[in-house]
Amino acid sequence: MNSNQLSGPLLRSVSRSFYLSIRLLPSRLRQPIGLAYLLARASDTIADSAEIASSERRKHLATFAFCVGSGGTAGIEEIQAVIRSPHAGENELISKLHDCLAMLASLDEVDRTLIRAVLSRIIHGQDLDLIRFGDGNRIVALQSSEELEEYTYLVAGCVGEFWTNVCLHHYRRFSRLEPEPLRKLAIDFGKALQFVNILRDMPADLRHNRCYLPAQGIDPAAIITNPASARAIFEHWRKRAEDLLDSGRRYTASLRPPRLRAACYLPWEIGRRTLQLLAAQSPLETGQRIKVPRNVIRATLLRAGIAAFSNRPLAA
Secondary structure, three states: HHHHHHHHHHHHOHHHHHHHHHHHHHHHHHHHHHHHHHHHHHHHHHHHOOOOOHHHHHHHHHHHHHHHHHHHOOHHHHHHOOOOOOOOHHHOOOOOOOHHHHHHHEEEEEEHHHHHHHHHHHHHHHHHHHHHHOOOOEEEEOOOHHHHHHHHHHHHHHHHHHHHHHHHOOOOOOOOOOHHHHHHHHHHHHHHHHHHHHHHHHHHHOOOEEEEOOOOOHHHHHHHHHHHHHHHHHHHHHHHHHHHHHHHHHHHEEEOOOOHHHHHHHHHHHHHHHHHHHHHHHHEEEEEOOOOOHHHHHHHHHHHHHHHHHHHHHHH
């Protein structure tokens, strides 16, 4: 599997929205960032294989984490033999794990180290999910804001941090900000996008007996029959997502390379639009999955071309 295949059909088959951002990136960044996404998506596929007991999924996650961290491949065939997804792209990705690990070994030492570090955090977050929610035999909610903030960092905030570290490695002066405040904005940007996913997907998660928002004295099972009971909780975390997403605006506005600016503008604007839809119509109370219309995505792609050179689109 070469880098063109990586940033082409395989990546597109497992993420249409992230694929768009990857295609906007400068060529030197596509391979490390695209590969990190594929490895994270593979671990997510392992963690989400609901037909396998959570204890077995944790074992396969540990095997995969060891292979990513060590460069070995022992146990990959067993993962490929048992992991099945209803998503054809994810099945193809699992079948190409040897190729992904070989590509990881071919990267320069800094990129390879950064990918291994971010995968370690992501897999830890996925493992915590399996510990907390188990096999989904009963509905469980996270117990505190601290657990939720930890989860969003482990599966998404650390991705913003990784993205920034890769860019700092390949571009000496890619932002007008110093590295540390830039990393803080990147972490919040990543967390914001994960909060958007949590809020948008809450009805489906509840049907699978998991509630990421701390119930705060409300029986999470009651939310299914009485969605209005969680209205205040939902709105609290929607506003938290808005606050965090503003870090994405500031992050993007600080960048110098045009293609990087466009690549970061795209998820920021889609996240902003999704939060607007969530404010207008809670999916908890309608049961419908909120999705930004395709015509809005097309318009956002056009505005990304402006955002590559101007902060005007970010003023929204």
